[in-house]
Amino acid sequence: MNISSTTEKPGLKQWLTSDTPQSRWQAKCGRAWLGWLKFTENRLAMIGLSIVLALILVTIFAPLLAPYDPLAADLTNRIQSPSAEHWFGTDQLGRDILSRLIYGAQYTLMIVALVVITAAPVGLLVGTAAGFFGGWIDATLMRITDIFLAFPKLILALAFVSALGPGIENAVLAIALTAWPPYARIARAETITVRKSDYIEAARLQGVSNMGLILGHITPMCISSLVVRVTLDMAGMILIAAGLGFLGLGAQPPMPEWGAMVSEGRQFLLEQWWVSTVPGLAIFIVSLGFNLLGDGLRDVLDPRGGD
Amino acid sequence: MTAMIEITKLNAWFDDNHVLKDIDISIPANGSFGLVGESGSGKSTVLRTITGLVDDWEGNILVNNKELTKKRDKTFYRLAQMVFQDPFGSLHPRHTIDRILTEPVNIHKLGNSDARVVEALKQVGLDNSFRFRYPHQLSGGQRQRVAIARALILEPKILLLDEPTSALDVSIQAEVLNLLTRLRNDLGLTYIMVSHDLAVVAHMCDDIAIMNHGRIVERATAGQLADGKLENPYSQQLFKAAGGYDRAVIDSFVDWD
Amino acid sequence: MSSDTLLSVKNLAITFSTSKGPVHAVRGVSFDLGRERLGIVGESGSGKSQTGRAILGLTAANGKITADQMQFHDLDLRNLSKRDWRKVRGARISMIMQDPKYSLNPVMTIGDQIIEAYREHHKVNAQEAKRRALDMLAAVKIRDPERVFKSYPHEVSGGMGQRVMIAMMLIPDPEILIADEPTSALDVTVQLQVMAILDDLVRERGMALVFISHDLHLVSSFCDRVLVMYQGHVVEEIRASELDQAKHPYTQGLLNCLPKMDGNHAELPVLTREASWAEA
Numbered sequence: 001m002n003i004s005s006t007t008e009k010p011g012l013k014q015w016l017t018s019d020t021p022q023s024r025w026q027a028k029c030g031r032a033w034l035g036w037l038k039f040t041e042n043r044l045a046m047i048g049l050s051i052v053l054a055l056i057l058v059t060i061f062a063p064l065l066a067p068y069d070p071l072a073a074d075l076t077n078r079i080q081s082p083s084a085e086h087w088f089g090t091d092q093l094g095r096d097i098l099s100r101l102i103y104g105a106q107y108t109l110m111i112v113a114l115v116v117i118t119a120a121p122v123g124l125l126v127g128t129a130a131g132f133f134g135g136w137i138d139a140t141l142m143r144i145t146d147i148f149l150a151f152p153k154l155i156l157a158l159a160f161v162s163a164l165g166p167g168i169e170n171a172v173l174a175i176a177l178t179a180w181p182p183y184a185r186i187a188r189a190e191t192i193t194v195r196k197s198d199y200i201e202a203a204r205l206q207g208v209s210n211m212g213l214i215l216g217h218i219t220p221m222c223i224s225s226l227v228v229r230v231t232l233d234m235a236g237m238i239l240i241a242a243g244l245g246f247l248g249l250g251a252q253p254p255m256p257e258w259g260a261m262v263s264e265g266r267q268f269l270l271e272q273w274w275v276s277t278v279p280g281l282a283i284f285i286v287s288l289g290f291n292l293l294g295d296g297l298r299d300v301l302d303p304r305g306g307d
Numbered sequence: 308m309t310a311m312i313e314i315t316k317l318n319a320w321f322d323d324n325h326v327l328k329d330i331d332i333s334i335p336a337n338g339s340f341g342l343v344g345e346s347g348s349g350k351s352t353v354l355r356t357i358t359g360l361v362d363d364w365e366g367n368i369l370v371n372n373k374e375l376t377k378k379r380d381k382t383f384y385r386l387a388q389m390v391f392q393d394p395f396g397s398l399h400p401r402h403t404i405d406r407i408l409t410e411p412v413n414i415h416k417l418g419n420s421d422a423r424v425v426e427a428l429k430q431v432g433l434d435n436s437f438r439f440r441y442p443h444q445l446s447g448g449q450r451q452r453v454a455i456a457r458a459l460i461l462e463p464k465i466l467l468l469d470e471p472t473s474a475l476d477v478s479i480q481a482e483v484l485n486l487l488t489r490l491r492n493d494l495g496l497t498y499i500m501v502s503h504d505l506a507v508v509a510h511m512c513d514d515i516a517i518m519n520h521g522r523i524v525e526r527a528t529a530g531q532l533a534d535g536k537l538e539n540p541y542s543q544q545l546f547k548a549a550g551g552y553d554r555a556v557i558d559s560f561v562d563w564d
Numbered sequence: 565m566s567s568d569t570l571l572s573v574k575n576l577a578i579t580f581s582t583s584k585g586p587v588h589a590v591r592g593v594s595f596d597l598g599r600e601r602l603g604i605v606g607e608s609g610s611g612k613s614q615t616g617r618a619i620l621g622l623t624a625a626n627g628k629i630t631a632d633q634m635q636f637h638d639l640d641l642r643n644l645s646k647r648d649w650r651k652v653r654g655a656r657i658s659m660i661m662q663d664p665k666y667s668l669n670p671v672m673t674i675g676d677q678i679i680e681a682y683r684e685h686h687k688v689n690a691q692e693a694k695r696r697a698l699d700m701l702a703a704v705k706i707r708d709p710e711r712v713f714k715s716y717p718h719e720v721s722g723g724m725g726q727r728v729m730i731a732m733m734l735i736p737d738p739e740i741l742i743a744d745e746p747t748s749a750l751d752v753t754v755q756l757q758v759m760a761i762l763d764d765l766v767r768e769r770g771m772a773l774v775f776i777s778h779d780l781h782l783v784s785s786f787c788d789r790v791l792v793m794y795q796g797h798v799v800e801e802i803r804a805s806e807l808d809q810a811k812h813p814y815t816q817g818l819l820n821c822l823p824k825m826d827g828n829h830a831e832l833p834v835l836t837r838e839a840s841w842a843e844a
Contacts, residue, residue, distance in 0.1 A: 019444075020436035027403050027439040038583075198397040202454075205358055206411040206461065207384045216410075220401040343673045345751035346722075447608075476607040476778065478835040481821035503752065510823035510832070533827030548823065549753045551785035557760045560753055 020250020044239035067101035100256035107257040118176040123183025131191025133267025153178040161249040171250035190222040231294030235287035311336040317366035339498040341512030348518040369417035388458035397443040427456040448479035468500040530547035571597040574633035591796035596709035603783035606793035643834035655685040658738040662745040664725030668717040700731040715745040
């Protein structure tokens with residue numbers, strides 16, 4: 001007698017690995033499944049993925065996980081070393097560092113997500129347009145890109161934040177403004193490689209418009225390189241946000257943003273090292289996680305490979 | 308009888324290179340015309356000029372009695388379609404076969420895309436199991452069939468075939484050539500076939516033009532080719548080369564300029 | 565193994581381990597090679613290229629080679645060390661590949677590449693090496709050896725690039741030359757001219773030639789003997805002159821499905837593959 005649960009699992013697997021998919025959705029899922037299998041073979045990439053997933057989960061369940069209110073100051077309990085009640089000790093205002101760390105994850109994730117959502121599409125559009133049309137469009141767009149690329153990211157972000165005023169939204173904008181140029185470069189390089197392909201010519205001969213070619217044919221070929229670059233960049237974005245926070249230009253007190261926490265603990269670094277070091281370690285681990293994830297994705301998403 | 312394709316005094320340039328020199332071609336409806344030559348002869352350029360991929364050209368190109376200008380429009384794309392040489396490069400690696408075949412139907416608003424896709428696959432001898440696969444899951448011959456299906460789904464009258472079987476194994480080539488012959492008979496299509504292979508062109512085409520350095524050096528019917536009745540020394544050289552390795556023949560080769 | 569046999573291969577099998585399971589590229593191939601021209605013909609997936617590479621120990625890392633015998637003179641090719649392979653490759657067994665665009669180093673001049681190939685196996689000074697390189701370029705009928713010597717691969721035509729490849733591979737004077745589709749990327753007349761050069765050089769030096777190709781017609785007009793491969797097996801071994809008397813249906817099918825210039829526009833006979841051929 002067949003128990004329904006045992007026939008469901010093989011059914012799903014069969015559906016995913018079927019040689020003859022019955023719909024585009026099935027074909028796409030199957031392809032994603034194969035990519036996932038390849039990804040799981042890479043141990044370091046899985047570690048990276050776990051770190052990122054842990055970050056996301058901590059962000060979502062912060063209110064449940066944090067033992068204390070991150071903003072609750074208790075001046076009688078200042079700079080306590082790590083103990084049973086405060087696993088990572090307390091900071092200079094008596095606030096529990098572990099709770100601040102957990103809530104701080106929200107800021108980290110938010111900054112990264114907002115920057116990516118803003119910068120990546122802009123870079124993609126600029127790069128594909130430049131690569132596709134060539135000529136003066138290419139020259140103009142690339143010179144604009146060059147201008148942004150000429151500045152070191154942190155300096156440019158500092159300049160924008162100074163002009164716009166401190167605050168986490170302005171920090172996000174500043175980082176996004178410095179993040180898009182490399183994506184434009186990558187998209188343009190891929191577009192130039194791809195635009196002379198037979199399949200693009202064939203699509204043109206079928207009557208596909210320029211917009212249709214860019215969006216439907218060229219962009220899919222750029223996405224892989226872009227995803228890899230974006231994931232690798234996320235570590236850098238976190239560091240810049242932390243840097244801005246450290247300089248007091250990003251998240252403003254009392255927000256528990258990790259960079260700001262490192263900055264606040266500066267004065268006690270020698271004796272009460274945990275105040276700065278613990279958020280610093282968090283920044284390190286999350287950056288590493290994104291790096292490993294990006295590396296793993298690169299191995300899987302190679303557009304030149306067929307499979 | 309008016310020709311389906313009439314090309315008069317076609318000249319083309321790539322930058323400063325004069326790549327096509329005074330090309331004259333006339334093809335009747337349901338005819339099959341072959342362009343043979345070695346690399347650099349300009350044979351593919353003739354096709355690309357017809358499809359509008361070459362910017363710098365002069366002369367007269369009449370397709371279905373309509374003169375072609377620098378731009379091509381949707382009516383042209385419903386009249387003439389192209390099959391490319393490389394089966395591995397002419398299908399988008401990220402699109403399913405279904406998407407590749409549905410896109411032209413939607414662009415030209417033909418409707419009934421589902422039925423049309425199934426019919427197109429059937430016409431080229433592929434069953435429905437191929438519909439949602441990706442190109443890398445197909446063999447070279449299967450991909451070329453999909454390329455032919457894509458060309459046919461717009462119901463053109465003319466097929467431009469750019470070395471359609473050069474990249475295929477010999478046994479697969481035979482299948483694809485047979486398919487093309489059958490389609491021409493069933494659908495009344497007109498073909499221009501470009502190839503470096505004299506035997507393929509002689510088999511598939513009624514009239515043949517041999518090109519060298521941008522010029523047509525000789526014309527022949529398939530029958531004349533079969534009898535080896537070629538007058539131009541370059542075409543004779545090409546003809547002999549098709550016969551396999553023969554030292555006497557090779558020693559008589561002249562490098563043409 | 566007779567004194568005329570240079571290479572003896574018995575029951576060669578090559579299996580690749582891939583993410584989709586094992587791929588049996590070559591299954592039980594056996595042949596002897598003397599001072600002759602042996603053609604290996606097959607379609608894609610027949611295993612012909614892998615056979616050629618196995619003779620030079622160039623099988624990819626995920627491939628496993630087994631054979632009852634792979635004897636080159638007194639050397640057992642099945643378990644040569646890396647050092648011993650370096651002494652064999654180029655010096656005693658050499659290989660030319662299909663497309664000079666990809667097999668010549670694009671950032672070195674042609675002259676430098678040929679000299680490098682020569683000095684790998686012969687201890688001579690730079691001047692002597694250059695002289696030999698120029699001699700070799702002349703031997704492959706290049707009209708202006710000095711100019712080609714200084715050029716980069718992308719500056720010369722396909723046919724000339726292939727001749728350069730031949731010069732480079734023959735300059736150390738190997739005994740066996742393996743040519744893997746050496747003319748497939750070339751125009752027909754250039755193909756034949758390059759083959760004529762190979763013809764002369766192989767004859768002059770008393771070399772053995774293994775000519776791997778998908779073109780049965782071309783191979784049979786150039787070689788002495790032909791091995792026809794299908795899905796990793798040798799399905800037929802036949803003298804080139806007797807090709808029209810081929811017995812195996814696959815060989816016959818291959819010959820019949822070629823378009824002929826006889827003015828006949830009827831459908832070409834199509835090869836129907838039997839499962840039994842893959843089991844031989």
